[in-house]
Structures are given as C-alpha cells and as structure tokens.
Amino acid sequence: MKLKIDLFKGKNSQKLAKNTQRIQNLPLNLKMLPLKRLAIIKRFDKGFQSSLLWSATVTSLSFASILSSLMATPALAAEKLVLRLGPFQQSVNVADLDSFAKTGQLSTSLRPYGALLTPQVQQLLTKRLQVDPSIANKFIDDLLRAPEGNQLIKQIRVAIPDSTVTQVRIALALALRQANGLSAVSFLRAYPDDQITVDLSSAIAIALEINVPFIQSQSVTSLLESSLTVPSTSFSASFNPASPGKERINKRTITIQDTKRNRTIPVDIYWDQSSSGPLVVISHGFAANRESLTYLARHLASQGLTVAALDHPDSNFTTLPGASIGSKLTTGGVTGLLLPASEFINRPKDISFLLDQLAELNQQPGTLQGKLNTQQVSVIGHSLGGYTALAVAGGELHLDELRSFCQERSLFSKSGGDWLQCAAADLPQSRLQLQDKRVAQAIALNPVIGQLFGKTGLAKVNIPTLIWTSTGDALTPTLSHQLRPFSQLRGSKYLVTAIGGTHLSLSDPDNLNPQLAQTTLVREITGKEAEPMRQLLKGVSLAFIKQLTPEANNYQQFLTSGYAQSLSTPGLSLRLNTTLPSNLNAFVEFAQ
CATH class of the missing domain: 3.40.50.1820 (Alpha/Beta hydrolase fold, catalytic domain)
Structure with missing residues (x-):
C-alpha cells in the first residue's frame, strides 16, 4: 500500500491546485517528520473534507516503511485528551486514563466523569487485540481495506470528532504493532496529534460493540485463502450432488x-x-x-x-421471542436469562x-x-x-x-x-x-x-x-x-x-x-x-x-x-x- 494525498474539491479550484502542488512537493522523509506536519497539511485548505487517504501513488514509500518511520519518531504520541460529555469538557492526561485502566483509581481530572468510568469501562480500557508480528503488516492492510475495518474507522471518527481517516488508520496500525497489542490506551498514545478530543459517551458505546475475537479472526483471513488453496485443474464430474434428486419428498x-x-x-x-x-x-x-x-x-x-x-x-425461536445476540448481550448475567x-x-x-x-x-x-x-x-x-x-x-x-x-x-x-x-x-x-x-x-x-x-x-x-x-x-x-x-x-x-x-x-x-x-x-x-x-x-x-x-x-x-x-x-x-x-x-x- 502506498501513500496518496487526496484532496476533496473546495470552492476555489485554483487555490486547491496550488495547495495540491505544495503538498506533493513536501519532503517525505518520515524519520524527520514531526507530529505537527500532519496538522499543517490538514490546514492547507479550509475546503478539505479529509486531508489524507491511503490509496495509490504519490510516494514510493510502502505503508510498512511509513509505519516503521513513524514508530521511530518519539514526537508522534498524544499525551493530552479533551474529554467531552455534552456541553462539559475537561482536559486530562492519557497517563491518568492509563492509571485508571490499571488500578481503577480516578485522578482529580477524571473524577467529574466518575459516573461513566465504571469497573466495566475499566475492563474496556484493558481489552487488547494481539496479532502475530510475522503477519502484522498483512493484517493491518486487510483490516483497513475490509468493510468491517472501514466501519470501525467511521465509528472511531464519531468518538473523535476532529479526526481524519488517516490519523485513525495510523493510530490503529502503530498500536497493533506494539508488543502488548491494540488497546484503547495504546491507540490514544499512537494517535498522530498532540491533543485529542474524545466524545466520551460515543467512545464507550463503540467499545461495548467491538468484537475482539472476530477482529482477531480477520487477521487470518488472507492467510486462510492462500494457505488452503490447492492448485488443481478444473473440476468435472458426471453428476451434480447439489442437484435435486428424483424422488418425491x-x-x-x-x-x-x-x-x-x-x-x-x-x-x-x-x-x-x-x-x-x-x-x-x-x-x-x-x-x-x-x-x-x-x-x-x-x-x-x-x-x-x-x-x-x-x-x-428453551433455545429455539418460539421460546425466545425477539432474542438478539448482537443487541442484548451487553451486560453481565444476560446470558443466563437467554440460555439456561x-x-x-x-x-x-x-x-x-x-x-x-x-x-x-x-x-x-x-x-x-x-x-x-x-x-x-x-x-x-x-x-x-x-x-x-x-x-x-x-x-x-x-x-x-x-x-x-x-x-x-x-x-x-x-x-x-x-x-x-x-x-x-x-x-x-x-x-x-x-x-x-x-x-x-x-x-x-x-x-x-x-x-x-x-x-x-x-x-x-x-x-x-x-x-x-x-x-x-x-x-x-x-x-x-x-x-x-x-x-x-x-x-x-x-x-x-x-x-x-x-x-x-x-x-x-x-x-x-x-x-x-x-x-x-x-x-x-x-x-x-x-x-x-x-x-x-x-x-x-x-x-x-x-x-x-x-x-x-x-x-x-x-x-x-x-x-x-x-x-x-x-x-x-x-x-x-x-x-x-x-x-x-x-x-x-x-x-x-
């Protein structure tokens, strides 16, 4: 996968063309690229709906080499959060959130959110997705192209209102490559901006819905397709076992x-x-x-x-009217109510x-x-x-x-x-x-x-x-x-x-x-x-x-x-x- 700078058309096409040329001329030595470079690119034109999208060629750097360079750049790490809850918002340190995930203790800055930061939310913050390092690049590539990955990115952007597609993708990719895997805290630390605004209620709702075992299984999908394929000539048979039989049922x-x-x-x-x-x-x-x-x-x-x-x-449709695994299994003890x-x-x-x-x-x-x-x-x-x-x-x-x-x-x-x-x-x-x-x-x-x-x-x-x-x-x-x-x-x-x-x-x-x-x-x-x-x-x-x-x-x-x-x-x-x-x-x- 290669890096493309893709600009949505603004009202002033000449200005857009100039900005496009300016961005294409930027030196992309990402080992020297500071965090604020992405913010500068994002501000080139007010008509931009999104600053960066990953697709075709503007640079010969592969996605893997870009990630390696970003990982080698200590400046690319968010340390401040602005937690938003309706009209109320408060600046907190990512370290405070990390401490809450590990200990359950609320810092002074987190106490106003105590009603939402329950033990269940603490569990959410410690939830991790780990991927075999040998296929990490392939997994990231497949996840970010899959419909499920795109949907996940859309949901994350609801929780982080000022985010771009690129920023979310970079954060996901960098966090997945870390030794301890992807968690809410590792995602925030990998986010390419010095401060992040998070809509707390949306973020918790999304975290409740994320299915870690399913996403983990996605990491093996491309490997399954290639590994399970058996080279063979075209298949032919004298009859089709899937065709209806001649007998009257x-x-x-x-x-x-x-x-x-x-x-x-x-x-x-x-x-x-x-x-x-x-x-x-x-x-x-x-x-x-x-x-x-x-x-x-x-x-x-x-x-x-x-x-x-x-x-x-006791487990069929008649005795369980309206049961829905996807929407009902969200709190402790519900499983026993649905299935003895x-x-x-x-x-x-x-x-x-x-x-x-x-x-x-x-x-x-x-x-x-x-x-x-x-x-x-x-x-x-x-x-x-x-x-x-x-x-x-x-x-x-x-x-x-x-x-x-x-x-x-x-x-x-x-x-x-x-x-x-x-x-x-x-x-x-x-x-x-x-x-x-x-x-x-x-x-x-x-x-x-x-x-x-x-x-x-x-x-x-x-x-x-x-x-x-x-x-x-x-x-x-x-x-x-x-x-x-x-x-x-x-x-x-x-x-x-x-x-x-x-x-x-x-x-x-x-x-x-x-x-x-x-x-x-x-x-x-x-x-x-x-x-x-x-x-x-x-x-x-x-x-x-x-x-x-x-x-x-x-x-x-x-x-x-x-x-x-x-x-x-x-x-x-x-x-x-x-x-x-x-x-x-x-x-x-x-x-x-």
Whole structure:
C-alpha cells in the first residue's frame, strides 16, 4: 500500500491546485517528520473534507516503511485528551486514563466523569487485540481495506470528532504493532496529534460493540485463502450432488414428549418412498428452529435419505421471542436469562431421546416403517446445534477450563458465541460426556465451541467429522470456534472454509430469524449472495453421508478441494481441506 494525498474539491479550484502542488512537493522523509506536519497539511485548505487517504501513488514509500518511520519518531504520541460529555469538557492526561485502566483509581481530572468510568469501562480500557508480528503488516492492510475495518474507522471518527481517516488508520496500525497489542490506551498514545478530543459517551458505546475475537479472526483471513488453496485443474464430474434428486419428498410432523425432563419436542420428518441408509438428524442454532435448514433437509430426502429436524425447547425461536445476540448481550448475567446452563445437557439428550422414539416408530406399521435407521446416524448442527452434534459425537466438555476462561476474560472481549458458551459455566460438573454411540458422523456448521471442550475434549471424537467455518462470522469467529477445535480432532475430518461467508449464510433464507442478523460491524451474507455456499453444503453433506453407504466411492470426489473451489465466486472463496497447513497451526497456537 502506498501513500496518496487526496484532496476533496473546495470552492476555489485554483487555490486547491496550488495547495495540491505544495503538498506533493513536501519532503517525505518520515524519520524527520514531526507530529505537527500532519496538522499543517490538514490546514492547507479550509475546503478539505479529509486531508489524507491511503490509496495509490504519490510516494514510493510502502505503508510498512511509513509505519516503521513513524514508530521511530518519539514526537508522534498524544499525551493530552479533551474529554467531552455534552456541553462539559475537561482536559486530562492519557497517563491518568492509563492509571485508571490499571488500578481503577480516578485522578482529580477524571473524577467529574466518575459516573461513566465504571469497573466495566475499566475492563474496556484493558481489552487488547494481539496479532502475530510475522503477519502484522498483512493484517493491518486487510483490516483497513475490509468493510468491517472501514466501519470501525467511521465509528472511531464519531468518538473523535476532529479526526481524519488517516490519523485513525495510523493510530490503529502503530498500536497493533506494539508488543502488548491494540488497546484503547495504546491507540490514544499512537494517535498522530498532540491533543485529542474524545466524545466520551460515543467512545464507550463503540467499545461495548467491538468484537475482539472476530477482529482477531480477520487477521487470518488472507492467510486462510492462500494457505488452503490447492492448485488443481478444473473440476468435472458426471453428476451434480447439489442437484435435486428424483424422488418425491414426503413430510410428517410429530411431537414427542419426554416426561422425565418435561420437554415437548416437535420433529419434522422428511423421506421418500425408497429411503434407505443412515438417518440424518438436524439440530438448529440458538433462537432458530427446526426449519432453519429446510432446504438441506429436503435435498437429502430427495436423494433417498430420511431426515429428522427437531426443535430444542428453551433455545429455539418460539421460546425466545425477539432474542438478539448482537443487541442484548451487553451486560453481565444476560446470558443466563437467554440460555439456561441445563440446555448444554438437554440438547444432546434431546437427540438421544429422539433416536429412542424413532427406533420404536421404525418398528410400527405405517409409511415410516423400516425407514428410520437409528443405529447409523449422521447429525448436522448449525451454531449451537454444531456444539450439540459434537457433544453426541463424543466430545468431552471441560467445564473447569470453560469457567476459567469466562472468569478471567474481560466480559467485553467476547463474541456472541463466547457469551453463549459461558452460560454452561454454571453446570456443577468438571467434565461431562454426552456421547450417543448410535451417531456415526457429525457435521458442525459454524459451531459454538470456544472453550466448551477445553484443549483436549474433542480429541475423544472418534467418528468422521466435518466442520464448516466462515471467515466473516462475528458470532462464532473462525479462529476460536472452528480452527482451534478442528486442530484437536484426531480421526477422519474435513474443514470447509467459506472466505467471505458469515454466521447465517447457510440458513434457509425463507426461514431466517431476522433479529439474529442484527450484528454490530458485519452485514450478514444471505439470500442470493450466499447461494454458492448453500450449493456446496448440499453437495458436501450428501457426499459425506454417502461415505456410510455402498456408494461411497462415487461420492468421494465431492469431498475434495477441487469440488469446493469450483463453486467459488469473486466474492466467496470456498475451500475444503483435511488438515491445517503448518503455518496456520503456528498461528492458531500463537493466538491462544
């Protein structure tokens, strides 16, 4: 990335042209560039709407070399803040804010803001984002070009009313390259001006919304795309596993009642007249329902499989009207109100109870007799349903590790998925196994995992497993909820990566809870934009399940990188791998 001085047109075009020439003629030896040079440039023309933008060529200096020069310039460090709260404003030292972050003690200048500078705000000030130094330059470049990065910069400029795009970018870049990473205080110290005016209420609101695990995952996106790409010739096959089958689909809704647990569970069953092979069970995500993957259920049924999609009481859309992870999870204790800890046990038990009931139904005269193979089951789960699938697959919950994570980690350093997993910390057990040995395969789509299984709990999964991750997932970020867990798996495993996909991209567009799409920095990719991902899911899921049948060899070709990459589009890079390259493993280890 190179430096460009980009001037918006003022009323006097001749003056603007002269100022443009003057700026282009400035010596750009940034090792000697004092802090006030940026301020001088900013004041050249009152018609400027922004003084500096990063884009094309005015100088041959790279962004990395500019940053190195700036880091070598001690003058580039803000030490004074003007904190603004409505009509009231007060000058304070950055050092006072740093001291408050470390000790919780308010200096004389900060005391007027005591009502806002709560212990929760102290946590916000200590929240840090760290990036592997070996990819810091690439991460900064990608973040500042991404829509999420642009949105973040816009929000910061609301909190710092007099800031320019360039000043915010420089401060972010310099702070990220520091040994202790990016924090509110390190950002302020790196800001290229000697004094900063901060709108305190706006700044706190923005800090509450910043999703550190998601931004951290963004640092690995470009690395994923390059590392997971497998050079191959164009993919071709004699048939398309994502095309609808020829069979006529039947659907029946039943309700099963578990009186021991007081659970009423609606179930949609899909099949055709010639259904055979493994039974497929679909588990929905938090605040969704059994219709969230209807298109997938109907596709698999059209290919000769029986599918049962169930509702989980206490974590579905019906029992949680209006629940929104993005907007509601902002204060302590809310997670427990939305999701009881017992749901982490009840969900896997719902599946086991369903299999018991379907085993009985399979023996009864009727249209479903002989079509419910409960001894050979493939479980597909999305989000919290992904956790459910891995639990019944044999994953061991490590609740002591989870409790440590939830207690030590700043409340505001968590993604929506982290909030949900921490609800399980109230369970009394230390370790917990909820495996159902009738489950022969597991597919976890954007699963909520995090620390639920600790560092080794997923190593106990001994059945074929497929994990789907989307790099734009702000609710269950790639790094902590999918890549780390995938690296734990020891048996046959597949990783599908949708570079550019989001948490709800795989959801049925006709059965999507719109409130779940209300996230802070990320627009959910759904509808037609996400169609390539849904096509890949239909093809890969069918091929994966068919590995339990005599047709396994015919479908193996669709469990390859070539097939996934063939469905990529300019906006969505799709990958399928069975291992993580060594450079990604190293990054995963560093980021823990």
